Amino acid sequence: MSRILTTHVGSLPRPPALLERYRQRADVSSELRSAVAEVVRRQRELGIDIVNDGEYGKAVRRAIDYGAWASYIYERLSGYEVRDLPDGGILRRSKDRADFAAFYAEDGSVKETVQARPRAMVCTSAVRYTGQALVARDLDNLRAALDGGKATAAFVTSVSPSSIEALQPNAHYRSQEEYGWAVAEAMKEEYTAIGNAGFTLQIDDPGLVVLWDWWFARERGWAEYRKFAEARVEMLNHALSGVPEERIRYHLCWGSWHGPHSTDAPLGKVADLVLKVRAGAYSLEAGNVRHEHDWAVWREVKLPAGKRLIPGVVSHSTNVVEHPELVAERLERYADVAGRDHVIAGTDCGLGGRVHAQIAWAKLEALVAGAALASKRLFR
Amino acid sequence: MSDKIRTTHGGSLPRPAALIEMNRARSEGQPVDERALAECLAASVAEAVRLQKAAGIDIPDDGEFGKATTQAFDYGAWQSYIFARVSGFSPAAEVPKERLRRAGSHGVALGRFRDRRDWKSFGEFYQDPEGGPFAGKLGETRGGGIGGARRPVCSGPIRYTGHAALKADIDNLKAALAAAGMTQGFMCSVAPGSCARTEDAFYKSDEEYVYAIAEALREEYKAIVEAGLTLQLDDPGLPDSWDMANPEPPLEAYKKFARLRIEAMNHALRGLPSERIRYHICWGSWHGPHVTDIPLADIVDLVLAVKAGEYSIEAGNVRHQHEWRVWQEAKLPEGKVLVPGVVSHATNVVEDPEVVAERLVRFAGVVGRDNVIAGTDCGLGGRVHPQIAWAKLRALGEGARLASRQLWRSA
Numbered sequence: 001m002s003r004i005l006t007t008h009v010g011s012l013p014r015p016p017a018l019l020e021r022y023r024q025r026a027d028v029s030s031e032l033r034s035a036v037a038e039v040v041r042r043q044r045e046l047g048i049d050i051v052n053d054g055e056y057g058k059a060v061r062r063a064i065d066y067g068a069w070a071s072y073i074y075e076r077l078s079g080y081e082v083r084d085l086p087d088g089g090i091l092r093r094s095k096d097r098a099d100f101a102a103f104y105a106e107d108g109s110v111k112e113t114v115q116a117r118p119r120a121m122v123c124t125s126a127v128r129y130t131g132q133a134l135v136a137r138d139l140d141n142l143r144a145a146l147d148g149g150k151a152t153a154a155f156v157t158s159v160s161p162s163s164i165e166a167l168q169p170n171a172h173y174r175s176q177e178e179y180g181w182a183v184a185e186a187m188k189e190e191y192t193a194i195g196n197a198g199f200t201l202q203i204d205d206p207g208l209v210v211l212w213d214w215w216f217a218r219e220r221g222w223a224e225y226r227k228f229a230e231a232r233v234e235m236l237n238h239a240l241s242g243v244p245e246e247r248i249r250y251h252l253c254w255g256s257w258h259g260p261h262s263t264d265a266p267l268g269k270v271a272d273l274v275l276k277v278r279a280g281a282y283s284l285e286a287g288n289v290r291h292e293h294d295w296a297v298w299r300e301v302k303l304p305a306g307k308r309l310i311p312g313v314v315s316h317s318t319n320v321v322e323h324p325e326l327v328a329e330r331l332e333r334y335a336d337v338a339g340r341d342h343v344i345a346g347t348d349c350g351l352g353g354r355v356h357a358q359i360a361w362a363k364l365e366a367l368v369a370g371a372a373l374a375s376k377r378l379f380r
Numbered sequence: 381m382s383d384k385i386r387t388t389h390g391g392s393l394p395r396p397a398a399l400i401e402m403n404r405a406r407s408e409g410q411p412v413d414e415r416a417l418a419e420c421l422a423a424s425v426a427e428a429v430r431l432q433k434a435a436g437i438d439i440p441d442d443g444e445f446g447k448a449t450t451q452a453f454d455y456g457a458w459q460s461y462i463f464a465r466v467s468g469f470s471p472a473a474e475v476p477k478e479r480l481r482r483a484g485s486h487g488v489a490l491g492r493f494r495d496r497r498d499w500k501s502f503g504e505f506y507q508d509p510e511g512g513p514f515a516g517k518l519g520e521t522r523g524g525g526i527g528g529a530r531r532p533v534c535s536g537p538i539r540y541t542g543h544a545a546l547k548a549d550i551d552n553l554k555a556a557l558a559a560a561g562m563t564q565g566f567m568c569s570v571a572p573g574s575c576a577r578t579e580d581a582f583y584k585s586d587e588e589y590v591y592a593i594a595e596a597l598r599e600e601y602k603a604i605v606e607a608g609l610t611l612q613l614d615d616p617g618l619p620d621s622w623d624m625a626n627p628e629p630p631l632e633a634y635k636k637f638a639r640l641r642i643e644a645m646n647h648a649l650r651g652l653p654s655e656r657i658r659y660h661i662c663w664g665s666w667h668g669p670h671v672t673d674i675p676l677a678d679i680v681d682l683v684l685a686v687k688a689g690e691y692s693i694e695a696g697n698v699r700h701q702h703e704w705r706v707w708q709e710a711k712l713p714e715g716k717v718l719v720p721g722v723v724s725h726a727t728n729v730v731e732d733p734e735v736v737a738e739r740l741v742r743f744a745g746v747v748g749r750d751n752v753i754a755g756t757d758c759g760l761g762g763r764v765h766p767q768i769a770w771a772k773l774r775a776l777g778e779g780a781r782l783a784s785r786q787l788w789r790s791a
Binding site: 100102103106107109110258259260261262287288289290291292293296314315317318319320321322323325326329356357358359362 | 502504505508667668669670671696697698699700701702723724726727728729730731732734735738765766767768771
């Protein structure tokens with residue numbers, strides 16, 4: 001390899017026709033297949049090396065939708081029903097939301113995307129994976145779109161057990177722990193299916209760090225959080241046991257809503273845990289102002305041989321489109337601490353549904369242009 | 381010379397609800413108790429200075445509270461205030477269209493917001509009724525006096541008439557500084573080139589128009605400096621008029637257009653001590669993609685031609701962050717100070733103090749630790765939610781402390 005490869009975190013803007021089918025809760029199958037073909041073509045044309053299906057098989061109802069990466073699983077797990085939650089819903093213990101209560105109540109940029117979530121899918125009976133047909137459809141669509149292209153240069157995202165724990169409360173299992181293991185066991189089926197198809201499996205795991213703010217920051221404290229988080233990594237590794245390590249990419253972010261993120265758990269305090277996840281590559285937010293300095297963590301924490309980092313070098317957290325020179329500067333910084341062969345250019349989070357479609361595509365262009373600039377300097 | 385990185389910001393701070401409400405009522409022609417408004421303004425400024433001090437801001441201002449806003453999100457008060465302080469402007473609807481001449485010279489003619497090249501390239505985004513995640517804020521930018529029949533255009537001789545309002549602003553800030561036990565403060569005033577962007581139906585030439593504004597504004601500049609305050613000249617017009625000229629003009633023509641405006645400003649600053657003057661540029665504060673922003677490297681010579689002691693420049697958003705490297709080539713003259721933006725209105729995410737420190741250390745490495753003051757990209761008030769704005773100022777204060785510890789440790 002003589003350059004920095006490019007990828008992104010998953011979600012891409014849904015075309016209006018597909019969005020409309022989802023809105024009408026109509027059969028999406030034919031629209032979906034052609035949309036996936038088109039989005040793969042567009043990524044390749046743009047210069048994205050490791051492409052995906054834009055998460056188009058994950059249902060959205062609106063152009064701006066922060067939740068599809070996790071809510072898609074509603075249709076793929078049994079054991080849940082919609083229930084009302086006490087005031088504040090699943091976010092009622094968040095410290096960031098308590099500290100910035102007026103902002104969350106008043107600001108237009110979060111009003112519709114991060115409500116207090118008074119309702120949720122609650123676990124009321126045994127959790128089972130039921131999404132076999134849907135995941136097979138998604139894998140098939142992607143395979144067809146790649147049209148004989150190498151499957152390993154494509155990835156498929158799947159939600160982590162801890163994120164399901166975060167978003168879908170337990171009212172069935174005797175303990176949170178027991179619930180976590182049941183979810184992991186169920187999700188293993190989806191992970192294995194993706195791995196067996198020969199694609200790179202991307203685990204979306206904001207749950208691991210978001211739960212620090214949601215459950216622990218206000219009262220329970222760091223020691224208890226660490227114990228909790230260590231157990232989540234064990235559960236995840238169990239769920240990943242059917243997939244070869246080099247085919248797993250682990251994505252960690254601190255939640256994609258446009259809030260202050262004042263209580264994000266510092267990467268330096270969880271990096272050891274992250275590296276315990278059985279994966280060949282780690283995709284981390286690094287392109288927003290809460291995590292831009294996280295590159296320095298890798299001066300202290302050694303990235304194990306053969307592993308790769310996928311820092312976010314463009315971000316959904318601002319409408320301003322990154323200058324390619326900034327993208328290059330960020331990549332060079334990572335290449336400096338991790339080695340140029342161990343860095344892949346990525347995004348903070350999926351861009352689709354988090355910024356306007358035009359901006360999302362412009363940011364991917366900036367990503368590719370910046371990676372080319374960095375490559376020229378790093379591999380000359 | 382201090383033994384730390386000092387801190388300041390771009391000017392605008394979140395207005396208290398009571399003040400916004402009184403200004404809104406007044407702008408709609410409702411009767412307002414002027415004395416109560418004056419008292420509210422003075423008290424609000426005192427509180428703002430106290431809060432800035434608590435956040436760790438060494439050089440505070442009055443939050444631009446004397447520049448009236450009528451809603452919580454307002455991107456335009458930094459320039460719209462001046463039309464209440466000079467004569468010679470009327471709403472466009474009252475001036476015959478055929479008499480209006482677009483501002484500009486040397487073949488550069490300024491369009492309106494909707495003519496911007498960024499707007500044209502991202503039309504779907506700009507016109508999306510949902511407006512993307514920043515809906516509500518962007519919408520108000522569109523109506524903020526920039527376009528439309530109520531936009532002010534020049535229709536008569538321009539004279540400064542804002543003496544009373546200006547005196548109140550200066551008195552309020554000085555009283556607030558004294559109450560907080562602080563000695564240094566700054567006050568914003570619009571630069572001639574950023575004011576002379578609306579159409580003109582009165583002057584014979586662009587040059588005459590720009591110089592007339594400069595001469596009128598001199599009164600404001602002088603009064604601020606003579607009051608012992610640092611004068612901050614707000615001039616987004618220098619970089620962001622570039623995007624208002626559509627199609628893209630040749631760079632040399634644009635620089636001639638810009639140089640005329642800078643010469644007019646320097647003329648207005650004649651005799652004023654440069655160490656009391658801070659020149660602020662940014663590329664426009666609306667939450668758009670900004671892909672057509674002119675590179676700092678193309679205009680840095682013009683920036684340094686301004687007779688100022690401090691240069692305040694956006695550097696905390698993703699379009700301009702890499703431009704710290706410009707200062708490796710362009711030499712900052714002896715005795716001048718850079719005020720880079722190290723926190724930004726361009727994102728709701730609050731900068732980690734470590735990020736702020738890293739950015740400051742980078743600038744100190746290029747221009748020297750004694751020549752850097754920590755600043756913001758633009759005024760935070762009216763551009764992000766009040767809670768976010770204040771959290772960002774605290775992050776700025778904390779980040780400057782971290783940077784100072786690193787930069788003076790070895791000394």
